[in-house]
Structure formats: structure tokens, C-alpha cells
Amino acid sequence: MDFFKIESHIDFLKPKKIAFIISAVLIVVSLVSLATRGLNFGIEFRGGVVVEAGFPDSVELPPIRDALEAAGIDRSVVQHFGSSREVTVQLLAEEGARAGETRDRIMALLRSVDAGAELRRVEFVGPQVGRELAEAGGLAALFALLMILAYVSFRFQWKFSLGAVAALVHDVIITMGIFSLLQLAFDLAVLAALLAVIGYSLNDTIVIFDRIRENMLRLRRKSTEEVMNTSLNQTLSRTIMTGVTTLLVLLALYFLGGEAIAGFSLALIIGVLVGTYSSIYIASATALALKVTTVDLVPPQPKDDESGVMP
Numbered sequence: 001m002d003f004f005k006i007e008s009h010i011d012f013l014k015p016k017k018i019a020f021i022i023s024a025v026l027i028v029v030s031l032v033s034l035a036t037r038g039l040n041f042g043i044e045f046r047g048g049v050v051v052e053a054g055f056p057d058s059v060e061l062p063p064i065r066d067a068l069e070a071a072g073i074d075r076s077v078v079q080h081f082g083s084s085r086e087v088t089v090q091l092l093a094e095e096g097a098r099a100g101e102t103r104d105r106i107m108a109l110l111r112s113v114d115a116g117a118e119l120r121r122v123e124f125v126g127p128q129v130g131r132e133l134a135e136a137g138g139l140a141a142l143f144a145l146l147m148i149l150a151y152v153s154f155r156f157q158w159k160f161s162l163g164a165v166a167a168l169v170h171d172v173i174i175t176m177g178i179f180s181l182l183q184l185a186f187d188l189a190v191l192a193a194l195l196a197v198i199g200y201s202l203n204d205t206i207v208i209f210d211r212i213r214e215n216m217l218r219l220r221r222k223s224t225e226e227v228m229n230t231s232l233n234q235t236l237s238r239t240i241m242t243g244v245t246t247l248l249v250l251l252a253l254y255f256l257g258g259e260a261i262a263g264f265s266l267a268l269i270i271g272v273l274v275g276t277y278s279s280i281y282i283a284s285a286t287a288l289a290l291k292v293t294t295v296d297l298v299p300p301q302p303k304d305d306e307s308g309v310m311p
Helices: 014-034 059-068 099-113 126-155 158-182 188-218 226-236 238-256 259-289
Strands: 046-055 075-079 083-092 120-123
Touching: 014 158, 014 259, 046 099, 059 075, 059 083, 059 099, 075 259, 083 099, 099 120, 126 158, 126 188, 158 188, 158 259, 188 226, 188 238, 188 259, 226 238, 226 259, 238 259
Parallel strands: none
Antiparallel strands: 046 083, 046 120, 075 083
């Protein structure tokens, strides 16, 4: 359904070489950052302690952070959870530290800020569990990409499949690269956002590929690049509406949702922007570079001995 009509004739694929260069630079920068700086893994991946406390009244976070730093705890994450009267403190695992002692120490520091602080929840994540989660997350992303490769190959053609997977790998690497460059916390919520980005970008790519396939079979006198440009213009209204409405929700979550979902929202915002770009300039342009033609989409004619027709 089109909420507004746009009859555009934009030559999207004309600057495809420039787009490839920009994407290549972004991917190289992302890979170098991932190799040298790495990701700022959260407690779920590195192991640690999460203490949640409730207060009788609203509490400010800076005094709590100051109390933790004064006690020599400088690698902590302090944030509101649910409301301004509830606070979570996340600490990375320390060599030789006992979980119970760490919990009691944190609560003592919180009560030094507000004597009414009460323990609501405490979770301990061992380093071994964190490593297993990181491996499971990586395998989940790899498995998702392989299944997408098989699905798009079955539904379309292997040249489209390579284009779709190239776009997804492009989106994931650049999103992770931005988190590495800015050293933003990479936790389970961000990993879930990356998997959601894969789904969003794939959906956008499938819609465009569907229109390209339909037009390639209908507009056989036009070149492949002309057909792709026509298809991209025909789906422009849908692309804009989907992208804008999704971004409005994500921006609201990022600015109003609190620190607990800030990383999740930011990863999705980056993913939606990069995914929309890659659907046009990576997925479609890669299929075009692989010289996809109408012949690739025409089902093979059965041979006489396979059709059951007697000679």
C-alpha cells in the first residue's frame, strides 16, 4: 500500500562505483578497529556481577558513581532500571573476588548514598559462561547468514543470493565497527539488535529483488541496469515509509527509553540506515556486477525425455 505517490526517475545505480569505494573504506576501517581495539564486551560476555537496588525516593546516579570510584571500583556501569528509584550496578569479574562479598560491598556503598537502599536482585555471570555466550552468538549470526544464502538462492538465483549476503555482511561489519570505534558497550541486547538488523535488511532486499525479478521478465527490451533503476524507483515510496517510521520508533526508544536499551536502540538505528543504503548500493549493485540477466530468471525448459512427451 502506498501512503503517497512518488513518480521518480532517479538513476540510483549511476554512482555505484563511488558507493562501492565508500563501503570498502568503511569496511576496512571497521575491520582494523575490530582487530586493534576490539569490542567493549559487556558483563554477559566477560563475566561479572549485576546488583539491582531499590530506593525509597528518586536517586541521582553521579553520587553513586562517585562512591564507587572512591572505593576503587572504576570499571562499573551504573544506570536506572525501570524508574528513577531503581538502580543497577554492573561490575566486571575480578580475579579472586567472591560474589557474595562483592554484593555486600556494593550494597554498603549504595547505603552510604541513601540508607534506604534495598537489594532487589543480584546475578553472577562467570567468565566461562560469558565466553560460551560469545561463541553461541557468533555461531547464531553465521548460521543465520548461511540460511539466508540458501533461502535467497532457492527463491531467486545465486547471483541475487550473493548480493543479499554481501549486503548483510556489510551491515553487520559496519555496525560492529562503529561500536568498536566508539567503544560502546557490546552486550546481549546489542547482539540481538544485530540479528534484528539482518532481518530488517534482508526484508528490504527481498522486496526490491521481487520487483526487479518481476520487471526483468516484463521489460525484456531494457538493460538490466535500467530495470533495476525502475524497480528501485517503484519501491522508493515503500522504502521511505518503512525506514522513516522505524527510525521514529527507534529514536524515541533511544532518547526516552533510558540507558538500559540505549545500546540496543543505537545498534538498530545504525543498522536501519546502513541496511537501507546496502539494499540499493550493495545487494542490487553486486547482482548487477555479477551480470545477472533475464535468462538467469527464466525456468529451464524440460528436455523431451523429461517432459513425458513422446518423440
